[in-house]
Amino acid sequence: MKKRKGLLSGLAARLDIPSEALPGGFGVEISGQRMMTVRGCRRILHYADEEIRLLLGRTVLHVFGKELLCASFGNGGVTVKGWIEAIRFGEAEK
Secondary structure, eight states: OOHHHHHHHHHHHHTOOOOOGGGTTTEEEEETEEEEEEEEEOOOEEEEEEEEEEEETTTEEEEEEEEEEEEEEETEEEEEEEEEEEEEEEEEOO
């Protein structure tokens, strides 16, 4: 598995593209505490005002806050708006 990650990282560098554009890759961009954009999202696992869970390949991204909402979802990208208090990464269940 480590070898594959190394190959994909090397390929991304040679092609001069972000690693989240390759299989299993993701990226998170946070703008203050009110908005975040996530690339590489495969599925929304949980959706509530105070927590949103996103599946990013083998990783689950937990977003905690108040009045959270998914402002957009498509082509592997999600925009979360609301008052973002914390984020946590975990492993997806097998």
